[in-house]
Amino acid sequence: MESSRPAPASLPFLTFLGRPFTLDLRALALLRAAVAGVVLLDLGIRSTDLEAHYSNQGVLPVAALYDHLWTPYQFSLHAATGLWQLQALLFGLAAGCAVALLLGYHTRLATLLSWILLVSVQNRNPMIGQGGDDLLRMLLFWGLFLPWGRVWSRDARQRGPVLSYAYCSAATVAYVVQLALLYWCTALLKFGPEWTQQGTALYYALSLDQLVLPLGKVLYPYPALLRILTLGTWYGELLVPFLLFLPFGVRRARLAFLFLTLSFHLGVSLTLFVGLFFIICSVAGLGLLPASTLSWLQTQALRLWAYWQQHAAKTRQFALHWPRLPWRLEQQPTGLGPATRVLLRGAREAVVGVLLLYVCWWNLDGIATTPSLLMSEPLRWLGYAFRVDQHWGMFAPTVFKDDGWYILEGSTPDGRLLDLNRGGQPASYGKPAAVVSLFSNDRWRKYSENYLFVSNEWMRPYYCNYLLRKWRENPANPPLSHLVVVYMKEVSLPDYQVAEPTREVLCECQ
Incomplete structure (x- = not known):
């Protein structure tokens, strides 16, 4: 009988193709902590307008939400009440879940609850949402399938030691593809001549007094510079994501991607008032950090920890009760057998693969002009129910005038x-x-x-x-x-x- 296992000669080829999607567990841990930090920051900003944005006495009562902005597939715990006091309780619960996610305490459950509560609050008032909200929501969604609590977490103390920090799965593919979709789709949606031919899009963007910041006003009088920056933005969004899929020079390609995208978003945040969009996009790329960078960061962290233990512990008893470093892992046997684990892993990979194809189709539907590629309305329920719907039309197709x-x-x-x-x-x-x-x-x-x-x-x-x-x-x-x-x-x-x-x-x- 013919074996189903791949021939040995094919393994190097598969490994070669998997390089762009192989991530470091430590990078995923940093991504987890940073996403949790952004969720806390977002909650802090939103909490200043509990009555205005989330109560029946504010700008969007629950009845108006249901009448004008609701679909039968959505859910929102925040829409179950019109009292700002109960909204405050939900915000406190979300903050607690985000702290647990930050520390890596019951990471999978904390990720699930954080995602549910984030979707809930976003569904409560869609009129204050922006593109960064879509990205933050998707980072938590794909995080449900990523092992971002495997190291540098409270949970890691109860798990066995990792044999390798390298990790590749359907979830890492989804994460990398999601980052690429963000830039590709926003570029393809910018089909107006201001972006692709005239190079005047940034001129019009900096003409918006509702958005422009002091540095933007400094750049505004230089049309030649603005034209270069406009065309550079469009071509950069279109071409830079290809760096994520190179199967050779992966470390350099990822560092180049991170440097270029971080520089771009930093420039945007200094010239235009875009809220948390800059921070969310900057955080999103942390999962791409290469092993060499992470090893250096880990070494520096260990040195700081040793210094702190030496000088900050006042008594021996205090030092004994302080939790050990999260990367000092302990063995804890799991109750699942090898066959069961393989079966569950296969089911998870299949689910993530189907969801990724659906997300790609959703994005393709947003930019396609061919009717055969468009998603029919009955199929959209999945996107609305799990909030994997997304649209990256920032300043697209032309700038608002x-x-x-x-x-x-x-x-x-x-x-x-x-x-x-x-x-x-x-x-x-x-x-x-x-x-x-x-x-x-x-x-x-x-x-x-x-x-x-x-x-x-x-x-x-x-x-x-x-x-x-x-x-x-x-x-x-x-x-x-x-x-x-x-x-x-x-x-x-x-x-x-x-x-x-x-x-x-x-x-x-x-």
Whole structure:
């Protein structure tokens, strides 16, 4: 009978092809800790607007969520209540799970709970979401299938020693492909001439006062430089991901990928107000760190640990009760037999493979023009249910040109006009020195962007009434008879031309 095992001559070829997808367990551990840190940071930012963004007294009551933004396949624990106090409890639970993930304590369970709670809070208010949220969600999703708690974790103390830090599976393939999809899809979606021919996309991006930061204003007057940066961005997003799939020079290719993408996102974060997007994208690549870099980091960490133990332990008893280093592993026998483990591993690989194909198809559907490649609506339930749906259309296909600033015009009974957006100062229609400073965080900036679209006209009264109610709750504020949400629209024009702002009334409430 013919053996099903591959011929020995084929093994080197398979190993060669697997090199781009072989990751270091220590890199995965760093990825786990960094993702947990970002989840905690995200929770901290979101928690400043518990009432505004997640309660029935805020800008999106649960009833409005179900009426306008819900699909029958979604779930959200946060949508089960309209009380901000219960939202705070869910936020605290999510923070606890993220801390457990950071420490690598019951890592698989902590990953699952963190993913569920992240999906839940994102589903509660889609109007404040951005591309970084999709990436953070997918990192946790693929993390469910990655052994990112195998080393440098609390769980590692109860596992046997690793024979090799090198690890390759369907999950590592999914992780690498997901990073490539992020850049490939955003490049292919940028098919407007501003990106591919004229090189004016960054000029228009830096024309947006709602986004531009001081360094962006410094670069703005140099059209030739902006054209080079625009074309460099587009070609970089299109070509740099190929470095991830080279089966030779893997270490150098990965370091080049990390350097180029980190430099790119750092440049974006210094010129445009993009919230956590820069941090999430930078963290996402940590799983690619090569073994040589990780060995150096581990050596430095061991030296710091030894120094701390020598100088910080006040008593011998304190030192004895301090937990040992997570990479000092102990043997713990597992209850599963070899055959069962092989069967479970095969099932996991098959599930991850199917999910990866589905994710690739979803992304292909977003950029394809051929009807035969499009995903039919009945097949989309899986993407919505497990939130593997994703769209990487950042500044695509062209840059948004309807710029401007908000004036929250409140009228007092004695006829005065106050701007609530500036703490109740007399209303003025001139452009603020820094429009971006009017937003307390990127969630509010994204909400204000969605607020403009005619298709989202239904959401406007909720925001107006929320602002008026919050103003009246403070007895020190002068009384208001009604409030008008005004948008001073200033369309970005080519060649540094200045458009005359126009006053648009988006909503009125009493």
